[in-house]
Amino acid sequence: xxxxxxxxxxxxxxxxxxxxxxxxxxxxxxNERVLALDMDPQANFSNRYLKMEIDPYQQxxxxxxxxxxxxxxxxxxxxxxGRSSIAGIFFGEMxxxxxxxxxxxxxxxxxxxxxxxxxxxxxxxxxxxxxxxxSKFLTLDDVKNSYDKIIIDTPPSxxxxxxxxxxxATDLLIPxxxxxxxxxxxxxxxxxxxxxxxxxxxxxxxxxxxxLPNSYDRRGIIHKDHYDSLKNEMPDYVLESKIGxxxxxxxxxxxxxxxxxxxxxxxxNVARQxxxxxCQEIDERMNANV
Amino acid sequence: xxxxxxxxxPDLASGLRNTIQSASTNQGQLHYDxxxxxxxxxxxxxxxxxxxxxxEMLNGLNTSDPNYQTKxxxxxxxxxxxxxxxxxxxxxxIEVYKEGQKYRIISGERRYLASIxxxxxxxxxxxxxxxxxxxxxxxxxxxxxxxxxLSLREKYINLMAMAEAYQKTHNAEINEKMLQDLIGISSSxxxxxxxxxxxxxxxxxxxxAGKLNNLKIVQELVSMKDKGAxxxxxxWISSSKGEVTSLENYKTVAGxxxxxxxxISLGKVNNSNIAKYLMDIVLSDARxxxxxxxxxxxxxxxxxxxxKAFQALFKTMETELSSEEA
Ligand SMILES: Nc1ncnc2c1ncn2[C@@H]1O[C@H](COP(=O)(O)OP(=O)(O)O)[C@@H](O)[C@H]1O
Ligand SMILES: [Mg+2]
Numbered sequence: 001x002x003x004x005x006x007x008x009x010x011x012x013x014x015x016x017x018x019x020x021x022x023x024x025x026x027x028x029x030x031n032e033r034v035l036a037l038d039m040d041p042q043a044n045f046s047n048r049y050l051k052m053e054i055d056p057y058q059q060x061x062x063x064x065x066x067x068x069x070x071x072x073x074x075x076x077x078x079x080x081x082g083r084s085s086i087a088g089i090f091f092g093e094m095x096x097x098x099x100x101x102x103x104x105x106x107x108x109x110x111x112x113x114x115x116x117x118x119x120x121x122x123x124x125x126x127x128x129x130x131x132x133x134x135s136k137f138l139t140l141d142d143v144k145n146s147y148d149k150i151i152i153d154t155p156p157s158x159x160x161x162x163x164x165x166x167x168x169a170t171d172l173l174i175p176x177x178x179x180x181x182x183x184x185x186x187x188x189x190x191x192x193x194x195x196x197x198x199x200x201x202x203x204x205x206x207x208x209x210x211x212l213p214n215s216y217d218r219r220g221i222i223h224k225d226h227y228d229s230l231k232n233e234m235p236d237y238v239l240e241s242k243i244g245x246x247x248x249x250x251x252x253x254x255x256x257x258x259x260x261x262x263x264x265x266x267x268x269n270v271a272r273q274x275x276x277x278x279c280q281e282i283d284e285r286m287n288a289n290v
Numbered sequence: 291x292x293x294x295x296x297x298x299x300p301d302l303a304s305g306l307r308n309t310i311q312s313a314s315t316n317q318g319q320l321h322y323d324x325x326x327x328x329x330x331x332x333x334x335x336x337x338x339x340x341x342x343x344x345x346e347m348l349n350g351l352n353t354s355d356p357n358y359q360t361k362x363x364x365x366x367x368x369x370x371x372x373x374x375x376x377x378x379x380x381x382x383x384i385e386v387y388k389e390g391q392k393y394r395i396i397s398g399e400r401r402y403l404a405s406i407x408x409x410x411x412x413x414x415x416x417x418x419x420x421x422x423x424x425x426x427x428x429x430x431x432x433x434x435x436x437x438x439x440l441s442l443r444e445k446y447i448n449l450m451a452m453a454e455a456y457q458k459t460h461n462a463e464i465n466e467k468m469l470q471d472l473i474g475i476s477s478s479x480x481x482x483x484x485x486x487x488x489x490x491x492x493x494x495x496x497x498x499a500g501k502l503n504n505l506k507i508v509q510e511l512v513s514m515k516d517k518g519a520x521x522x523x524x525x526w527i528s529s530s531k532g533e534v535t536s537l538e539n540y541k542t543v544a545g546x547x548x549x550x551x552x553x554i555s556l557g558k559v560n561n562s563n564i565a566k567y568l569m570d571i572v573l574s575d576a577r578x579x580x581x582x583x584x585x586x587x588x589x590x591x592x593x594x595x596x597x598k599a600f601q602a603l604f605k606t607m608e609t610e611l612s613s614e615e616a
Contacts, residue, residue, distance in 0.1 A: 124378040125378065125379055180299070183302070187309070190309045190313075194309050194310075194312060195320075198316050198318070200321055201318060205317065221294075221295070226297075229303070230298060232303075234307065236310075237310065
């Protein structure tokens, strides 16, 4: 089982877009069993596959919908409110993934207020627990035996939740726009990767897939110059493939988009082609040891 | 018109390069696992020996124990450490290696004991390959050398263990330069440790007895040219009751041929006239009358002033007479 974490502490660089692409690639194109995890309180990733609800206690917050298996009349579900999120792992709750419109894709969605709570812990011993929680969950036999790929979308931060993701991951992907601000975010992530690399035993390395250029504008020079410059500093860790800036990605993000996945577009669609190319390159770079 | 080109800021660029470089060369360096306390044992030969045993730590100390004071102090220090472990956990993994059925501690014995005190079941530990004798002593040395509460006696034991191990594994004597490189300290500091290593048995006995606890004094003694004076000082230190913290007083007298003579008390008088009489007689002597001017301002009604004047007078006489002898 591979665990791909999509990270960058800058927002709006394409983490969620990339997470979607990977989740859909492995489930639709490769027909693998995929579990998507949304660790971002903003819940954008969850929103693509579930009808997230507004948190009655927090205007901005989102909570998962009632689970399809939930039966309020069953004595079995007496102690459960019928909603399950990946944030539950930080609070000792069970996680019940939700099914999606894609047969082999399931998702453990976000829960805004719970994730914000986990992110805000400061007491040292609690922080340490948060750090290890996700990797404990993902090494459960139930989880390991049920999925081929875990795709994790993360919040734009370097806080405890992101660290827990990095600790659990087998592979790290850093989407970024080729502009100064997002490139600084790359630096932050490379640092996290380094700390984790030092911390891991040698037989379980954290594979850095590299930087995936997103919203790439082939006409101007600013993206090309930054791409070349970055490639020069870290030649092994900048992908060849690039995701262009296209309306279609923003559209696919809208509710009721048709078709719902980029992989359901006609084969000769350029966006679909560039995405497939990127996914193939990522797949080739996957951690072979796991 | 040439187009503007963009690049990554130079410090960001070098930051990226260095971070990646460092990740690939230091992979796995900080890895640790939680290890059961019961699987771990202290190194019986760790020079940093605590006075206190595990049982005493758990069951309390016996007040009639001759080492009660030391043990009590060690226990208090362990309690302090336990308190901080309770708050933030063991921050740095202890270092262990496999020895038989157990994992033996390379460094972190105090963290281990404090965790036991707290009733912890496990502790973060990094498993090292079994170090050779020299590397083991060296790692303990590195851990010990910066400790404030480590006595010179303990440092000496560690240093000797390290030097002996070096001798065994490298078939060569450890020298000053090596100490400097190994320990990463200044050359003057390394020289002091080197002096400690070379010190003869009599000096080492003083270190072991706790009478010398200062590396600088050891260096002074070892490098003292005047062997007679050195022997004299060493025997003075051995007969001193407590720790000697400075050689200053000893050095001023030890180098002189005449060893400190017993001072003679000239007694007391109640009648200030006697004092004045004596003073006049002495100062009228041909050898001393050139010093008369120093004694013009005595207040003969004040005992304090007279006593002071006599001290000065005796000093003058002693100088005058000793220069006469020489
Ligand atoms: N390649 C692209 N072309 C056009 N729009 C994009 C592209 N990638 C992302 N977007 C849009 O940019 C916004 C931010 O992207 P998102 O993936 O949510 O970033 P992040 O998760 O890093 O915050 C979204 O509205 C998304 O639809
Ligand atoms: Mg996002």
